[in-house]
Amino acid sequence: MSSRERILGRVRRALADVPGDDTPYERAVVRDYLREHGGRTVDETVDLLAENLADYRAIVHRCAAGELPSLIAALLSGRGARTVLVPPGLDPGWLAAAGAERIPDRAESDPHELDRVDSVVTACAVAIAETGTIVLDGGPDQGRRRITLVPDHHICVVRVPDQVVSSVPQALGRLDPVRPSTWISGPSATSDIELDRVEGVHGPRTLEVVLVSGR
Amino acid sequence: MSGTYLGMPAFPAAAREAVGNPTLRGNLRHATHTIRAKRAKAVAEVEDWAELREAGKRIKDHTLRHLDTYLERLEESVTAAGGVVHWAADAEEANRIVTALVKATGESEVVKVKSMATQEIGLNEALEAAGIRAYETDLAELIVQLGKDRPSHILVPAIHRNRGEIRDIFRDEMAAWGRPAPEGLTDTPAELAEAARLHLREKFLRAKVGISGANFMVAETGTLVVVESEGNGRMCLTLPETLISVVGIEKIVPAWRDLEVFLQTLPRSSTAERMNPYTSMWTGTTDEDGPGTFHLVLLDNGRTDTLADEVGRQALRCIRCSACLNVCPVYERAGGHAYGSVYPGPIGAILSPQLRGTGSEIDASLPYASSLCGACYEVCPVAIDIPEVLVHLRERVVQGGPVTRAGNKVVLRPAKGHAAERAAMRAARWAFGRPGALRTGQRLASRTRRFHPRTLPGPGRAWSATRELPPVPAEPFRDWWQRTHGGEAGGK
Known part of the structure; x- marks a missing residue:
């Protein structure tokens, strides 16, 4: 007998007490929890996102669409970034004013090469106001998962208010499970030393989130 | 379970030794009290906590009651998404499968994400015996590995160490494992985290094989979820060419939507955060993004025996948040090592004797490692009635009775010590x-x-x-x- 059959057999014997007409999933799980917490206007939701991002040490910037290229250029030069990773589908206009050398996100790149890049600029799939979370799903304007992981400086652009939801349930509803996703809430951190939060371990130690409004 | 713990003395003897150690008492008191207040605040922020808790309990209960169906569904969806599913009835089989998978890649080292399941089965020791070096990459696991120590907490395995002790371990041991600690390392947490970053980065960048567990597996979609803080998880899950995930069969949830409950309750309950810094979700393999080969090893190792106990099976709802450890007056004083298991604290006191049986001295004593105050039940985000299971297991130890061991129904004799x-x-x-x-x-x-x-x-x-x-x-x-x-x- 294979272990698969053995384990499934054990499970079935263990569940001999469960009736054949046990309550089905739809009725067994009562979902009377909230779809979102509190009532807010669209603007207030965006404000909450900014507040919660900052609470977990992300650096938050807000600008109008027209100001985005100069803001990104300023953020990169402010860090002294000489090289910047660029996802294939990133709006080329966003980096129009930046002086840093653009390094394309390529499948052949070796992790050591990525480690030598100073910064990365991406868009996101959705952002969650209540938790201060940005979610990347590997879309063309976000690139492979590793490009937002290895460089020490990540600039993530969130289009507000379109990409902002209030809550975790709303965010999951917008995501496609087939795509690999990365949920980011502030820069890399740890609670491993005396259960106190310290920012900056393996992921980017500086996370800058740009909330851009208008087309 | 892991051989590391064989021959452990019964809980009272181990605890007596632990409470006599003033440094340990101080470290535990400081850490548990820090997190208690923060957790209460994070939970109070969501007004529907009770409803989320109830929904989490029901999702897990329903899944457990139909575990065979969901396991088959998961296997199907993971396979369809490009993953390979393996089944391991016990620790030995799981270790054998993983060792063979690593050997097949031709590699002799792996990077690991913190995982309770691989600790439970003693995977690192098994790999070492096969000539494969496993590097723990979670900061606390690194502290434990470098210090040749044992974990004492589910979430923060080095909770028994204070910053000064951690500095000493890094200074003395890092060089033997790779990049040495920076000169003049102090005990500030930020500097210690930086030392770990530098030490591990070279390992991440050259790693070809990653090993992980998972917090959740979605049967409907075949998605696995790893919740973490440091980014070491993301490194292990995305940089290597081969990813092997060893996951207990109870980690399933039926549908994608079910994550909306646990992604709200788990971070708040464990690290007292609205959301943990990083959560990774992946479904099989993705072309040109992340590992090209993905193996999922589904682990039983006593879980089906636990499932056979109608009272005790609720322990399988556990999402390993560790809130019960942090509020427990017994854990706070005795520390995690006294529990003689990778699962310490209240949840360990009901999980270990069920996964391993109550045959050994330590396992027979664990149901008594509690004052039955009920604080653990109060904070549990999936409402496991730990005191109820403790009393049930005490009865089992004293009176004996029918139990399931390795899939077979046996009648347990009353324990000797309770005449x-x-x-x-x-x-x-x-x-x-x-x-x-x-x-x-x-x-x-x-x-x-x-x-x-x-x-x-x-x-x-x-x-x-x-x-x-x-x-x-x-x-x-x-x-x-x-x-x-x-x-x-x-x-x-």
Whole structure:
């Protein structure tokens, strides 16, 4: 007998007490929890996102669409970034004013090469106001998962208010499970030393989130 | 389970040693009190906590009650998404599968994300025996590995170490494992985190094989979820060419949507955050993004035996948040090592004796490692009634009875150490069933009370060593009532 059959057999014997007409999933799980917490206007939701991002040490910037290229250029030069990773589908206009050398996100790149890049600029799939979370799903304007992981400086652009939801349930509803996703809430951190939060371990130690409004 | 823990003394002996260590007491008190207050605040922020908790409980219960269906569904969806599913009935089989998978890649080292399941099965030791070096990459796991130590907490395995001790371990041990600690390393947490970053980065960048567990597996979609803080998880899950995830069969949730409950309750309950810094979700393999080969090893190792116990199976709802450890007065004082298992604290006291059986001294003593205060049940985000299971397991230890071990139904014999307890209970049953005998006994006890010892002799000594014997009144209550209220209505 294979272990698969053995384990499934054990499970079935263990569940001999469960009736054949046990309550089905739809009725067994009562979902009377909230779809979102509190009532807010669209603007207030965006404000909450900014507040919660900052609470977990992300650096938050807000600008109008027209100001985005100069803001990104300023953020990169402010860090002294000489090289910047660029996802294939990133709006080329966003980096129009930046002086840093653009390094394309390529499948052949070796992790050591990525480690030598100073910064990365991406868009996101959705952002969650209540938790201060940005979610990347590997879309063309976000690139492979590793490009937002290895460089020490990540600039993530969130289009507000379109990409902002209030809550975790709303965010999951917008995501496609087939795509690999990365949920980011502030820069890399740890609670491993005396259960106190310290920012900056393996992921980017500086996370800058740009909330851009208008087309 | 892991051989590391074989031959552990019973909980009372191990705990006695631990409470005599003032550094350990101080470290544990500081850490558990820090997190308690923060957790309460994070939970209070969401007004529907009770509803989320109930939904989490129901999702897990429903899944467990139909685990065979969901396991098959998961296998199907993971396979369809490009993953390879393996089944491991016990630790030995899981270790064999993983070792063979690593060997097949031709690599002799792996990077690991913190995983309770791989600790439980002693995977690192098995890999080492096969000539494969496993690098733990979670900061706390690194501290434990470098210090040749054992984990003492589910979430923060090095909770028993303070910053000064961690600095010493890094300074003394890092060089033997790779990049040495920076010169002049101090004990500030930020510097310690930086030292870990530098030490591990070279390992991440060259790693070809990653090994992980998972917090959740979605049957409907085949998605695995790893919740973490540092980014070491993301490194191990995305940089290597081969990813092997070893996951307990109870980690399934039926649908994608179910994550909306646990992604709200888990971070708040474990690290007291609205959301943990990083959560990774992946479904099989993705072209040109992340590992090209993905293996999922589904682990039983006592879980189906636990499932067979109608009272005890609720322990399988556990999402490993560790809130129960942080509030437990026993854990706070005894520390995690005394529990003799990778699962310490209240949840460990009900999980280890079920996964491993109550055959060993340590496992038979774990259901007693509690004052039954109920704080663990109160904070549990999936409402596991830990005191209920503790009492149930105590009954099992003392009385014996039918249990399932390795899939077979066996009848457990009453444990040896509890003969006096059983005799006392039999005597009590006899006396309470005979009012005359009870009355005579009570009067005798009252009259001789001046001669009562402060501790019990013989087999009762262990019981009274940690408890005051209740004082016997000068006159039994019934006699007093008869004497003072004898003629009144209602008096007999």
